[in-house]
Amino acid sequence: MDRNEQRLAKEVTLLRDAYGEKVILVDEEGSEEERAYHILREIEMDGRHYCVLQMEEGGEDEAYIFRVGDDHRIEHVEDEDEWERAAEAVDELLFYDEN
Numbered sequence: 001m002d003r004n005e006q007r008l009a010k011e012v013t014l015l016r017d018a019y020g021e022k023v024i025l026v027d028e029e030g031s032e033e034e035r036a037y038h039i040l041r042e043i044e045m046d047g048r049h050y051c052v053l054q055m056e057e058g059g060e061d062e063a064y065i066f067r068v069g070d071d072h073r074i075e076h077v078e079d080e081d082e083w084e085r086a087a088e089a090v091d092e093l094l095f096y097d098e099n
Contacts, residue, residue, distance in 0.1 A: 009045035009089035016042065018072050022056060025074060042068070043089055050077070050086045065090065 015023060016039055024034050037053035040063055044050075049068040054060075065086050067075045077083040 008092050009043040012042045012044045015039050045089045
């Protein structure tokens with residue numbers, strides 16, 4: 001990538017700074033089931049914050065992209081286009097980390 005070329009997103013550490021390397025998510029319906037997730041990546045894109053999380057137990061091959069809202073609230077990305085842009089930005093960061 002040319003140094004003058006703009007990347008889609010920049011890496012940030014807002015959740016890690018607030019919670020450490022993992023977060024506990026509770027079901028939106030308020031069920032008692034809590035699950036621990038490792039924070040794999042955090043990015044800022046278009047003024048929004050996103051995170052990539054992986055389940056602590058049994059999620060070795062699966063990672064999930066979430067939007068991080070006000071007060072570090074982790075939310076599902078409902079809009080398919082928004083999710084695609086966030087996934088592309090994460091892929092871009094992973095690619096340039098490898099090079």
